[in-house]
Amino acid sequence: MDTSIFGALSPDVSSPIPMYLQLAEYIAERIRDTQLPASTKLPPERQLALSCGVSRTTAINAYRKLEEWGLVRTKIGSGTYVTDTIVETAVHPVPWSQLLVPHPPSPLSSIMRDLVSGIVADTAISLATGLPDPALYPLEAFSDLQSRQLSNLNRGDMGHIPTEGYLPLRQSLASLHCQKGAPTAASNIAVVSGSQQGLYLLAKIFINPGDYVITESPTYLGVLPVFQAAGARLLTLPAPGPLQLDLLEDYLIRYRPKLLYLLPTFQNPSGRILSLSERQALLALAARHRLVIIEDDTYGELYYGQQPPPSLKTLDHYGGVIYLGTFSKILFPGLRVGWVTAPESVITRLALEKQYIDLHSANLSQWQLHEFLASGLLPGHLDAIRKEYQTRRDITASALKRYCGDRLIYSLPAGGFYFWCRLAHPFATARQLLHEATRLGVTFVPGEAFYPDAEGNKEFRLCFATNREEVQVEGIKRLGKSLDLLDKNFRHYDQAQFQPSKPLI
Amino acid sequence: MDTSIFGALSPDVSSPIPMYLQLAEYIAERIRDTQLPASTKLPPERQLALSCGVSRTTAINAYRKLEEWGLVRTKIGSGTYVTDTIVETAVHPVPWSQLLVPHPPSPLSSIMRDLVSGIVADTAISLATGLPDPALYPLEAFSDLQSRQLSNLNRGDMGHIPTEGYLPLRQSLASLHCQKGAPTAASNIAVVSGSQQGLYLLAKIFINPGDYVITESPTYLGVLPVFQAAGARLLTLPAPGPLQLDLLEDYLIRYRPKLLYLLPTFQNPSGRILSLSERQALLALAARHRLVIIEDDTYGELYYGQQPPPSLKTLDHYGGVIYLGTFSKILFPGLRVGWVTAPESVITRLALEKQYIDLHSANLSQWQLHEFLASGLLPGHLDAIRKEYQTRRDITASALKRYCGDRLIYSLPAGGFYFWCRLAHPFATARQLLHEATRLGVTFVPGEAFYPDAEGNKEFRLCFATNREEVQVEGIKRLGKSLDLLDKNFRHYDQAQFQPSKPLI
Secondary structure, eight states, X not given: OOTHHHHTOOOOTTSSSXXXXXXXXXXXXXXXXXXXXXXOBOOOHHHHHHHHTOOHHHHHHHHHHHHHTTSEEEETTTEEEEOSSSHHHHTSOOOHHHHSOOOXXXXXXXXXXHHHHTGGGGSSEEOOSOOOOGGGOOHHHHHHHHHHHGGGSOGGGGSOOOXXXXXXXXXXXXXXXXXXXXXXXXXXXXXXXXXHHHHHHHHHHHOOTTOEEEEEESOXXXXXXXXXXXXXXXXXXXXXXXXXXXXXXXXXXXXXXXXXXXXXXXXXXXXXXOOHHHHHHHHHHHHHTTOEEEEEOTTTTOBSSSOOOOOHHHHOSSSOXXXXXXXXXXXXXXXXXXXXXXXXXXXXHHHHHHHHHHSSOOHHHHHHHHHHHHTTOHHHHHHHHHHHHHHXXXXXXXXXXXXXXXXXXXXXXXXXXXXXXXXXXXSOOHHHHHHHHHHHTEEOEEGGGGOSSSOOTTEEXXXXXSSOHHHHHHHHHHHHHHHHHHHHHHHHHHHTTOOTTSOXX | OOTHHHHTOOOOTXXXXXXXXXXXXXXXXXXXXXXXXXXXXXXXXXXXXXXXXXXXXXXXXXXXXXXXXXXXXXETTTEEEEOSSSHHHXXXXXXXXXXXXXXXXXXXXXXXXXXXXXXXGGSSEEOOSOOOOGGGOOHHHHHHHHHHHGGGSOGGGGSOOOTTOOHHHHHHHHHHHHHHTOOOOGGGEEEESHHHHHHHHHHHHHOOTTOEEEEXXXXXXXXXXXXXXXXXXXXXXXXXXXXXXXXXXXXXXHHOOSEEEEOOSSOTTTOOXXXXXXXXXXHHHHHHTTOEEEEEOTTTTOBSSSOOOOOHHHHOSSSOEEEEEESTTTTOGGGOOEEEEOOHHHHXXXXXXXXXXXXXXOHHHHHHHXXXXXXXXXXXXXXXXXXXXXXHHHHHHHHHHHHHGGGEEOOOOSBSSEEEEEEOSSSXXXXXXXXXXXXXXXXXXXXXXXXXXXXXXXXXXXXXXXXOHHHHHHHHHHHHHHHHHHHHHHHHHHHTTOOTTSOOO
């Protein structure tokens, strides 16, 4: 045996992995790669400790660990030996990639992960993620309520609760609907872990493979992989501009779709808002065809001027609207509390599905949120954030005007978190702009991410909510410089025989 | 028009639904059932208010609401009329039951829902749900930590975080493994919403329809519908008694199963614990066949005597063990925090699936749990609850001896939450006993719920953790009385010509 094997180990004292384990792992590795073949007698503990510069206890524990793993055997009075039975099996790793169910390759999944993890944002100014500003999260109020209300809490409510959610919270949410003019009982509410889970569950309970589903185009990017994984065939309604009821009716007659998913108020990403008469006409058509509508109202409370028309749920006269709400944008995403409002039979079926996924959503979040709502703190909080986000929208608008001028086409959003921009340049694409922007330290989401069909290559989404004013203005300034670079690139191409079909990246 | 229609309404002032909405709903209902046919002129607001005993404002708002719903039209200077276009469509409700994806009929789903919702427990002493005692939840410590640590919190950590979980918590969890002798990095950990979600995700990423999966029989009841919904074909290993390695090897050769799911320590429901040598032999066999093992270690910390042998994860020498942990039994279920420990490639694939389901688990729970672990509060808490639950186990054992005598067969569990009992009576079933027990105000889970195959009709599970001593003893006393009744029933049958094939319920 080559005893220098043991001298070569240099334990890492700063690692959270205890020294004896590092030593055991090192020797195990040498056994697996047969540098220490079967039946080899290993050095006595004292000698091992000396060779590796560790204490004798560490050496003893390392051998004990190797014995646990079945890699060595101790013969009393004789010493420690590499075993010969298990070793041959240990050298072939488990073929994980063969064992895993193939994942549908979706370019969206990586974009979504980046948006959620904020990876993009680490080194640059992010105008990408639709994140409320952490400075505006009412964390102090939540913490205060937790301390003050703990003695009033029924401790059993921190045990298992019904899958549909914490009953006092379901009652609070039903009241919110009633106040807005939609008669709603607690039994019509299911609390879910963010509106994303609401979408996942609705897809599970409504969509059979091959079913037609209508979404807007562009639309919330997180819905597309969910509907696709459920086997839906997607039909699309253009999101910006007036609601195309003729096209919708055509779909209804031709395909008998299962669902229409839409964001009627401050649509993500386009910012479009449906007028009251559009809503009424939509509902009349939907009622005639018994079309189920999923209304995603993520941004409904975030208006910066006139209050938007009532939600479809409030206007619903045929009982076919399922409402999806969330506190991620108006309180904080880390609560992971959204809700689904629907007929009781749908809520029951949804809970049947949800129980296999997580039994129920986190009680700690549900309880604290209920206390926040019950304390009447929401309306004041909404006023405060509307004011702040309105300022940020306006500052973003002036910065866009100043630094990007007429090179971008967009309208001023009346609510929500986003500017939806289109490049005026006849050939440049949003990905090309992102390429320049990333180098200059600013990011956004290219439009393609929001389209079910491969469209939108000249469009992109800018979030104006996350950053404080100076940072936001600096971000837009960098965007302006990125446009300069893009122009320069194209002039360069013009001179050197312009080839519009050749992509820049 | 029959104006008495309006006098018949009696608004409910205690309802959370505002008065004007109740009125609007009432009139809408009369329009739908054609008591108020199309084009009917409705009474002026003042008269409506009088007939219904509400204020004029309420009447005005009710008409406005009906107009919003498209059910009435106001002609200026003329009055309010029932519309004639929408009405015909509004009378047919949406056929929800036709639209929903059929749900696999599973008797387990209702049992699970009852267990989680505690419906069973409302009127009786529940020995059914595997719930830790709410009096032992460390809620005060959590609340204190939230107040004290809020100023140290990076507020951005309450925004969106990576799907795999809150990094400091993942590090804490990796350290727990390292301390026990399983080298683990944060990248090997995914935080999930309870171990139930871990099971759901693992089923999603590993099981293709038709794949063979091995479970113990009986086993945790929440896993069965998850594996079945994924399309798995189940093979079973008997849970009580020594591990049947021959049978396992036979399965491995004959069916090449994808997974083995088991609880090696204080198995739910049987309480069985695998010895160190059984664990090592299992791992040697698994390594030879590249079998992936999901080790569910829900009860590993709940030992009431000698510490159990190391987990399979700690003993794993071939890298094929996926570990599933949870804080539901040792802290409180309402945290909804569990975790999966696995090779990084599995964690990455699992996160890809989880992002569509809920983006990530609740940050509030993850942050508070991390602070709890970082404050070093876990070991002391575990000592305290082990002591308490040991007392309850012993008290339950003496009560069983006293009130049930030799009519039940069971062994003393060395850990976990349950007595796994078998009726000594040659014909009686656990369901029959439950029938009597429910009438006397005590419940438990009949054994069939834990069997993938229709077995276990003489067995049942009693939880000894949830109730304080007096309640627990009273519960067992009632169980004893239920056995008396059962005996009496059978004697009655004996006299009146005993028919063993005829079920009692």
